Amino acid sequence: MSLVNERIERRETVQKKYCRFKKYGIKYVDYKDPDFLLKFLNEQGKILPRRITGNSMKFQRKVGTAVKRARHLALLPYVADGLK
Amino acid sequence: MFQNHYETVFILTPVLSEVQIQETVAKFKQVLIDNGAELVNEEHWGLRKLAYPIQHKSTGYYQLFHFTATPELISTLEIAYKRDERLLRFLTLKLDKHAIVYADRRMKKVKSKKEEATAE
Numbered sequence: 001m002s003l004v005n006e007r008i009e010r011r012e013t014v015q016k017k018y019c020r021f022k023k024y025g026i027k028y029v030d031y032k033d034p035d036f037l038l039k040f041l042n043e044q045g046k047i048l049p050r051r052i053t054g055n056s057m058k059f060q061r062k063v064g065t066a067v068k069r070a071r072h073l074a075l076l077p078y079v080a081d082g083l084k
Numbered sequence: 085m086f087q088n089h090y091e092t093v094f095i096l097t098p099v100l101s102e103v104q105i106q107e108t109v110a111k112f113k114q115v116l117i118d119n120g121a122e123l124v125n126e127e128h129w130g131l132r133k134l135a136y137p138i139q140h141k142s143t144g145y146y147q148l149f150h151f152t153a154t155p156e157l158i159s160t161l162e163i164a165y166k167r168d169e170r171l172l173r174f175l176t177l178k179l180d181k182h183a184i185v186y187a188d189r190r191m192k193k194v195k196s197k198k199e200e201a202t203a204e
Contacts (some may be wrong), residue, residue, distance in 0.1 A: 073093055074144070
């Protein structure tokens with residue numbers, strides 16, 4: 001009995017990631033509203049990497065500084081569990 | 085004199101009474117105005133829950149000032165912050181051109197919301 005791998009159907013092509021800042025023309029990442037910044041944090045409150053968020057390098061750095069400022073002002077936690 | 089746009093946010097301990105809060109906020113506003121700063125916008129976010137306890141306190145009064153000033157003023161402002169023990173934490177930063185546009189739009193939005201609130 002020969003082992004046959006069943007055919008795995010390929011998921012339809014992954015939707016092209018885009019940088020939301022370039023697309024919607026956002027120029028400034030505000031450190032004062034934590035709800036927007038939550039989109040770039042995972043459950044433990046860590047900053048998501050670019051390959052997940054799809055941000056361009058320029059805006060990933062801006063998001064990084066904004067999140068760090070928000071953490072300094074206790075708007076965002078440094079370490080959290082079940083943040084969302 | 086060359087004036088930059090600055091924005092400063094600070095957190096006051098929740099232990100203070102209403103009067104003391106007004107007094108400390110007025111004190112820092114006075115520090116700004118005495119040294120020739122021009123206040124563009126100020127916001128009081130009131131009592132907010134902190135994401136993590138600072139000095140064993142879990143809530144704090146947030147206050148924001150957006151002003152234009154000469155660079156020397158910032159060191160005097162920060163010394164005043166460090167000296168005042170009612171302050172849990174502060175953050176002062178210079179605004180670049182995108183940030184200034186954002187701050188103006190935010191100010192208009194808050195003002196229009198206030199007008200709607202009073203209009204009703």
